[in-house]
Amino acid sequence: xxxxxxxxxxxxxxxxxxxxxxxxxxxxxxxxxxxxxxxxxxxxxxxxxxxxxxxxxxxxxxxxxxxxxxxxxxxxxxxxxxxxxxxxxxxxxxxxxxxxxxxxxxxxxxxxxxxxxxxxxxxxxxxxxxxxxxxxxxxxxxxxxxxxxxxxxxxxxxxxxxxxxxxxxxxxxxxxxxxxxxxxxxxxxxxxxxxxxxxxxxxxxxxxxxxxxxxxxxxxxxxxxxxxxxxxxxxxxxxxxxxxxxxxxxxxxxxxxxxxxxxxxxxxxxxxxxxxxxxxxxxxxxxxxxx
Amino acid sequence: xxxxxxxxxxxxxxxxxxxxxxxxxxxxxxxxxxxxxxxxxxxxxxxxxxxxxxxxxxxxxxxxxxxxxxxxxxxxxxxxxxxxxxxxxxxxxxxxxxxxxxxxxxxxxxxxxxxxxxxxxxxxxxxxxxxxxxxxxxxxxxxxxxxxxxxxxxxxxxxxxxxxxxxxxxxxxxxxxxxxxxxxxxxxxxxxxxxxxxxxxxxxxxxxxxxxxxxxxxxxxxxxxxxxxxxxxxxxxxxxxxxxxxxxxxxxxxxxxxxxxxxxxxxxxxxxxxxxxxxxxxxx
Numbered sequence: 001x002x003x004x005x006x007x008x009x010x011x012x013x014x015x016x017x018x019x020x021x022x023x024x025x026x027x028x029x030x031x032x033x034x035x036x037x038x039x040x041x042x043x044x045x046x047x048x049x050x051x052x053x054x055x056x057x058x059x060x061x062x063x064x065x066x067x068x069x070x071x072x073x074x075x076x077x078x079x080x081x082x083x084x085x086x087x088x089x090x091x092x093x094x095x096x097x098x099x100x101x102x103x104x105x106x107x108x109x110x111x112x113x114x115x116x117x118x119x120x121x122x123x124x125x126x127x128x129x130x131x132x133x134x135x136x137x138x139x140x141x142x143x144x145x146x147x148x149x150x151x152x153x154x155x156x157x158x159x160x161x162x163x164x165x166x167x168x169x170x171x172x173x174x175x176x177x178x179x180x181x182x183x184x185x186x187x188x189x190x191x192x193x194x195x196x197x198x199x200x201x202x203x204x205x206x207x208x209x210x211x212x213x214x215x216x217x218x219x220x221x222x223x224x225x226x227x228x229x230x231x232x233x234x235x236x237x238x239x240x241x242x243x244x245x246x247x248x249x250x251x252x253x254x255x256x257x258x259x260x261x262x263x264x265x266x267x268x269x270x271x272x273x274x275x276x277x278x279x280x281x282x283x284x285x286x287x288x289x290x291x
Numbered sequence: 292x293x294x295x296x297x298x299x300x301x302x303x304x305x306x307x308x309x310x311x312x313x314x315x316x317x318x319x320x321x322x323x324x325x326x327x328x329x330x331x332x333x334x335x336x337x338x339x340x341x342x343x344x345x346x347x348x349x350x351x352x353x354x355x356x357x358x359x360x361x362x363x364x365x366x367x368x369x370x371x372x373x374x375x376x377x378x379x380x381x382x383x384x385x386x387x388x389x390x391x392x393x394x395x396x397x398x399x400x401x402x403x404x405x406x407x408x409x410x411x412x413x414x415x416x417x418x419x420x421x422x423x424x425x426x427x428x429x430x431x432x433x434x435x436x437x438x439x440x441x442x443x444x445x446x447x448x449x450x451x452x453x454x455x456x457x458x459x460x461x462x463x464x465x466x467x468x469x470x471x472x473x474x475x476x477x478x479x480x481x482x483x484x485x486x487x488x489x490x491x492x493x494x495x496x497x498x499x500x501x502x503x504x505x506x507x508x509x510x511x512x513x514x515x516x517x518x519x520x521x522x523x524x525x526x527x528x529x530x531x532x533x534x535x536x537x538x539x540x541x542x543x544x545x546x547x548x549x550x551x552x553x554x555x556x557x558x559x560x561x562x563x564x565x566x567x568x569x570x571x572x573x574x575x
Contacts, residue, residue, distance in 0.1 A: 012472040019474030020391060027384035027392070030444060031403035037410075037418045044421045095317025103314055114566070115322040121562045122328060123502025125529045126551045129536045130328050133544075152324045159321060183307035213411025215505035216529075220536065240413045240505070247417065248430075248509040263417045267410060274409035 038267075045264050048257035056261060062226050062242075064251065069258035071265055073226035077143065077236035078266070081218060082211035084147025084232065085154055090204055092151075093158030100159075101166040102174075102188060113163075120156035127153060128220030135221055143229075143236040146222035150214055154207035161206060161281065165199030166192060168285045199284030205277035213270045215240040239266040329555070336552030339545040344553075349515050349531070352540045359550050361517045365432070365526040366501060369511060372436020372521070373500055377443030378493065384444075385451025385489075386477060392452070401452075408445035415441050416506035424510060432518070432525035435511025439500040446499070450492025454485040491569040498561040502554060504529035528554050 048056065052069060059070025100113050127149055135145040173191040182190060193200075223235020224245060239262050250256040343358045350357030384404075388397055419438035424430055458481050466476030482489075504527075512524040513534060528550050535547035 016473045019477070020387070023383045023387035024391070026380050027387040027400045027448075029380050030384055030400055030407065030448065033441065033444075034403050034407055036422070037415070040418060040421045041414070044417075092317050092321050095314045096321040099314035099318045103311060104318075112318055112322055114563075115325050116318075118559060118562065119321075119325050121498065121502075121558055122325075123504070123529065123554060123558060125502065125504045125532050125536075126328065126332065126555055129532065129547055129551055130331055132536060134327070134331065155321055155324075183303055185307045185310035186303070188310075209409055213409075213413070215411065215413045216533065220533075240411055243413050243417065244505055244508055247420070248512065260417060260421070263414045267414050270409055270411055271406065274406070278405060 041260055041264055041267070045257055045261040047254055048261045051254065052258070052261075056258070057265070060226070060228060064246075064255050067252065067254050069255070069261075071239070071262055073228050074237055074239045074242050074262060075265065076228050077146075077222065077226075078212055078238040078240070078269070080232075081143055081146040081150055081222060081236065081238060082208055084144065085150035085211045086204065086208060088148065088151035089155045089158055089207060093155050093203075093207070094162055094200065096155075097159045097162040097166060098188065101163045102192065103184065116156050116159050119152065120160075124153070124214060124216040125220075127217040131217055131221035140233055141221055141223035141235055142233045143222060144232040146218045146236065146238070147232070149217045149221050150211045153214060153217060154210045157210055158203050158207040161203035162196075162200050165196045165203060165281075165284050168199070169195050196284060198280045202277045202280030202282075202284065205273055205280065209270050209274040209277055212273060213240060213266065215244050219244050239263070332548060332552050332555060335545070335548035336550075339549035340552060344546075344549055348517065349546070352538075352543065355542075357546075359526075359528060359531055359546065359553075361514070362526040362528045362531040362550070363553070365511070365518065366528045368432060368519070368521075368525060369435050369439055369507070369527055370497055370501060372432060373439035373443055374493075374497070376437055376440025377447055377496065380440075381444050381447025382451050382489065385448045386455060386482065388448065388452040389455035390477065401448075404445045404448045407441070411505075412438075412442055412503055413505040416508070416510055419506065419510045427522065429522075430510065430512035430524040432511050432521045432523065435507045435525060435527070436521075438506035438510050439503060442500055442503060442506065443496040446492060446496040447489075450495075451485070451489050454488040454492070455481055457488070458484045488569065491565045494561055494565045498558045498565075502529060502558050504533055508533070 048069065052059070056069065057071050057075065059068070060072040061068045061070050062073070063069075096112075096116060100109050100116075104112075131145060131149045132141075135148055139145045139148065169192050173195065174187050177187040177191040218238055219241035222238060222241060224237050224241060225235040226237045226242070227234070229236070243259055243263055243266075247256070247259050250259055343356055344360075345358060345363060346360050347356065347358040348361055349359065384400070388401060391397070392400065416438050418441075419434045423434035423437060427434070462484065463476055463481055466480050467473065471479075507527050507530050511527055511530070513530045514524045514526050516526075518525045532547045532550040532554070535543040535550070538544070
């Protein structure tokens with residue numbers, strides 16, 4: 001690449017400075033967009049925040065006609081369906097991660113790992129469609145169906161990250177345990193679970209973050225009824241689902257504003273959960289991993 | 292004494308076997324949903340797929356024939372729009388992070404990208420609604436593309452940064468030593484070397500947004516007609532599948548299965564290809 005002699009050294013330096021500035025501005029647009037998102041959503045939610053105050057979170061009335069809104073059934077549905085998902089996905093995810101990272105030496109393990117990863121690539125809407133026609137007849141359109149579909153969707157997250165975490169435990173720990181005569185189970189109990197503990201917790205919490213914000217699949221199977229019921233076979237409703245169902249049709253400003261406030265509650269919950277997960281994962285596998 | 296020790300040894304061995312069996316069963320259960328979902332979609336969707344499905348507009352309930360042609364085109368247009376927003380920000384931002392982002396500012400921007408990655412896509416849809424749909428006074432492809440573009444950004448930023456950092460520093464220095472200015476070395480040498488890897492990252496991000504529904508239902512909305520105007524509502528495969536899936540009509544359900552089959556083949560196909568391809572280009 002020959003240099004154009006008419007371009008002086010000084011001009012090249014300014015061009016370098018320009019390049020740096022332009023790329024920086026594009027990079028800077030990411031936090032700015034994030035800030036804009038928060039500002040605009042809070043602005044939209046202000047009418048609802050002003051009218052209902054803190055009572056919004058504790059009220060379970062949702063009546064667009066009388067314009068009284070409360071978030072409690074949705075918060076409850078979001079938390080409980082995610083909890084059911086964790087109860088199912090955590091043992092399966094950790095178990096399969098242990099099998100793939102520590103136990104299996106056979107060749108199928110590569111294929112099994114790819115298959116679990118592919119679970120994460122299937123679009124939410126397709127899980128929803130499958131859920132309506134397969135889980136629906138089994139468990140009804142209910143909290144349980146929502147939890148099960150969420151479990152399938154977060155399983156690959158938990159499995160993939162905890163697999164990385166197990167792998168990051170130094171081999172010397174495992175070899176030491178084995179040299180003392182430990183069986184494979186004892187090796188994992190003694191030498192792997194200890195150093196991997198916070199990473200595993202991080203993987204679980206990251207899975208929780210995914211479950212909380214997941215929309216379509218849950219919307220299609222959870223039954224969409226804003227009631228707090230003790231039975232997991234009863235229909236329920238989540239924050240994301242009510243937004244998906246009602247946002248496009250919100251007829252009044254207060255109604256729209258209340259839905260945006262639900263979105264902000266969801267945003268806050270997921271931000272806290274994801275932040276916690278990130279800290280825990282950083283502690284074990286270092287900051288360079290993309291999760 | 293000897294007997295007790297043997298018993299203990301036997302117990303430990305049993306525990307170990309139980310553990311091995313348990314983790315193996317966990318893995319099997321974990322892959323079952325994939326097989327269930329795929330086989331179910333193949334079974335239900337294959338019968339409803341024909342040439343009309345790709346070329347024709349949706350028909351009203353009860354009328355035979357018809358397809359999702361407009362939704363397939365719509366999804367492609369929305370992906371292009373998303374790339375128009377996600378790629379410049381993601382790639383140029385990633386270049387800055389890789390080359391100049393070691394300090395506090397870099398950490399802050401990287402952290403923002405992580406936070407953005409964790410935001411539920413439905414909330415991003417609300418943002419696009421408040422920012423664009425309310426101002427324009429109607430649902431539009433632009434708003435949908437904007438929302439999908441935002442969703443792409445974190446993936447593109449991270450892969451660009453990682454892959455540019457993988458290019459050996461000596462290559463950059465060699466370029467400078469030849470008298471090539473820094474920006475040109477970055478774009479013409481470093482970026483080109485990293486490009487194949489970055490491209491796989493882009494394809495993965497595209498595969499992901501192709502399957503997004505939540506950010507589109509109140510931004511791009513839907514339409515049963517051919518639509519090419521960016522300031523008008525636009526059909527997408529995912530929203531069309533959603534509307535068909537929750538309808539009470541059997542022939543619409545069949546269309547939903549067919550749409551899912553096409554979508555899943557596209558998405559899983561790209562994902563698998565990219566995986567295969569990215570194994571070949573990895574270096575460092």
